[in-house]
Amino acid sequence: MDKELLAMLVCPLCNGKLKYDRDAQELRCHYDGLAYPIQEGIPVMLPEEARVMDVDEKLHSSSERSSGRSSGRSPGRSGDA
Numbered sequence: 382m383d384k385e386l387l388a389m390l391v392c393p394l395c396n397g398k399l400k401y402d403r404d405a406q407e408l409r410c411h412y413d414g415l416a417y418p419i420q421e422g423i424p425v426m427l428p429e430e431a432r433v434m435d436v437d438e439k440l441h442s443s444s445e446r447s448s449g450r451s452s453g454r455s456p457g458r459s460g461d462a
């Protein structure tokens with residue numbers, strides 16, 4: 382998959398960064414828990430075509446965020462009422 386194209390693509394639901402899974406040939410949005418397929422080198426960025434990620438995949442992504450890796454989402458405001 383072209384690196385320049387990957388850098389431009391965002392999740393169509395939340396506009397967050399997507400993580401490319403080369404082995405599964407999909408782009409994953411860990412915030413929404415969706416994996417968008419890549420078919421014949423073309424990302425299918427339709428939510429209705431996306432696969433819902435299982436709990437293990439979501440837990441793996443949250444452990445990456447807690448270890449300091451960015452999820453592409455801006456942090457929420459804390460302490461506001």
